[in-house]
Structures are given as C-alpha cells and as structure tokens.
Amino acid sequence: MSEYYWDSKIEYLRNTRWLYYNDDYLEFLVKNVWKMNTPINMVDYGCGYGYLGLKLLPLLPDGSTYTGIDKGEDLIKEAREIFDKLPYSVELMQGDIEEIQVHPQYDIALCHAFLLHMKNPRAILQKMIDSVRDGGRVCFEPHWIANAANFGFDDGLLHSEVVRLGVLQKLYEVDASRSGKDGNIGIKLPILLSQLGLRNVECRVSDKVNFLDRHMDAASKERLYPSLREEGIGQEPDEPSMTMEQLVERGLTAEEAQAQYAAELKLFQEFDSDSWLTYAPNMKISFGTVSRE
Ligand SMILES: C[S@@+](CC[C@H](N)C(=O)[O-])C[C@H]1O[C@@H](n2cnc3c(N)ncnc32)[C@H](O)[C@@H]1O
DSSP states (O other): OOGGGGGHHHHHHHHHGGGGHHHHHHIIIIIIIOOOOOOOEEEEETTTTTTTHHHHHSOTTTOEEEEEEEEHHHHHHHHHHHHHHSSSSEEEEEEETTTOOOSSEEEEEEBSOOOGOOOOOHHHHHHHHHTOOSSEEEEOOHHHHHHHOOOEOOOOOOHHHHOHHHHHEEEEEEEEHHHHHTHHHHHHHHHHHHTOOOOOEEEEEEOOOEEEESOOHHHHHHHHHHHHHHHHHHHHHHHHHHHHHHHHHOOOOOHHHHHHHHHHHHHHHOTTTTOOOOEEEEEEEEEEEEEOO
C-alpha cells in the first residue's frame, strides 16, 4: 500500500469537492465566461482522482480531451477506474510535476487545490504556462482567510469566538513565508499570472454557500454534515499542550496559541448535526491568456 499522504486522502477528496462549486456555476464559467465552444485539450496538474475532468468534460464540446497528472499512484489508479467507465478521451499519468518535462501541447492547463501545496508556486505556474500552446490557462485555488471569514452561526455562537481571524491570518502568512506553501494563493494568482506574462487576466469567486439547515431533509443533511466535518469544521483539537506548542512553533505568542486552542475546542464542542451553519469556501478561479510575443 502506498505511503504517500494524498493516496490516503481519497475519501476526504471524494467527500469534500462538492462543497466548493455549484454545477450551474461551473457551466456558466465554461459556456458564458470562457465560451469554450470548440474541443479543448486540457491538462490538470495534481488531478487527484480526476475531479476537474469529471466536472468539466460533460460541459465541453465533443472531442475535448483531459490529461490528469498526479504524484499519487492510488489516486491515478482510482481515476483510471472511474474514467474507464466513461465515454471520454482521457490520459492519466502518475508523475511529479517538479520532475516532469513539459512541452507546449495543451490548450489549457488547470489545477485545483494544488498550488497551495507547492513550495514554489511561481515556478510551478511557469511550468504550467510552458505546457500550454496558446490561449487560456485556468486555475482553481482556495483563499483560506476568506474561507475562514465566511462562516455564519445562529445567535448562540459568535464567529469571533470560534474563528480567530487575526490569528489565522498571521498563521497563514508565517507558514507561507517559512514553507513557500500559501493557503491564500487563490487571491494572489491574478498578480502572479500577470507577472508571468499572461494577459487579459481575470479572477472569479465560486458562488457556492453551504447551508446546514435544521429544516433540511434528512438525506441532504446526512450528506452535508459529514462532509463539513471532513472539511475540518469543528475538528477535535489535539491534546492542549501539544497543540499550543505547535502553534507557538508556527509563530504565535503563548497567549494567541491559548486563544486559538480555546476557539478550536469551542467549535468542536458546539458544532453538531443540529447546528445552524452557513459556510462559503470562497474558491477563486483565475485565468488569463498565454502570450509569448
Ligand atoms: C488537495 S489535493 C487536490 C486534488 C484534486 N485536484 C482535487 O481537487 O480533487 C492536492 C493534489 O496535489 C497532488 N500533488 C501534490 N504535489 C504534487 C507534485 N509534486 N506532483 C504532482 N502532484 C502533486 C497530490 O497528490 C494531491 O492529489
């Protein structure tokens, strides 16, 4: 069995992707914003089990192709099993984007929830650009601090008590400057894309808002509540001294670490399937035109 981290997260990926986009919004992007009305050859870096291909191929003109590349052997195996049953033209490759050679052979390079895990997103973006023939490139990436700001609870629970925005802002910034991995990369991508020479750069935000509603039907709740937990909402914090020690190592003061631990614990204790909750993951979708002149 693979020991690669993401190979052990297939269930997490399966259970959480649907929290990020409305299908009609993706259709709106493909048909009205990107106006993709001729067949497209796309490549998806860090494709996982092929989520983006599964969402986009049915919306694209016949003859479109999807190439998925991921480091995870099990993820690629899973993707092959899924796509083998479908009528699309798909190629799935196991590989490390940091090592593979690319050539300008695709119309569009995509990634989803991938660049935030890269130590050098600028270099990876450059590689993605180098794999595109001409025309557009598209990235879907998160913006963690916007995501953290987009929770609503009923009157019994204050947002500021369970999500400490200032502390999270600091943690994400310190983590990014130390590791290069930036959970807020989604909102910065337009700047990076333009700096790397793309033109007509635009950025959109997903309109998906998840609503855990006491009045929703049981089947919808049985799907949504576990997915929200899997997303990490109300996750049980580790043992207090260890959690606080790690937070201090990541740059918080002892006081901030204590307040952060208390906030995580409170959300863990208060959030259950009877809670009212609204949550907008706020995925950012950035795109622009590769221009080599
Ligand atoms: C959060 S998952 C997203 C997967 C997929 N895009 C999705 O949204 O379902 C991040 C993915 O990036 C892949 N990944 C991370 N580093 C990679 C690398 N150096 N080369 C190729 N894939 C990589 C992981 O294996 C994992 O599947």
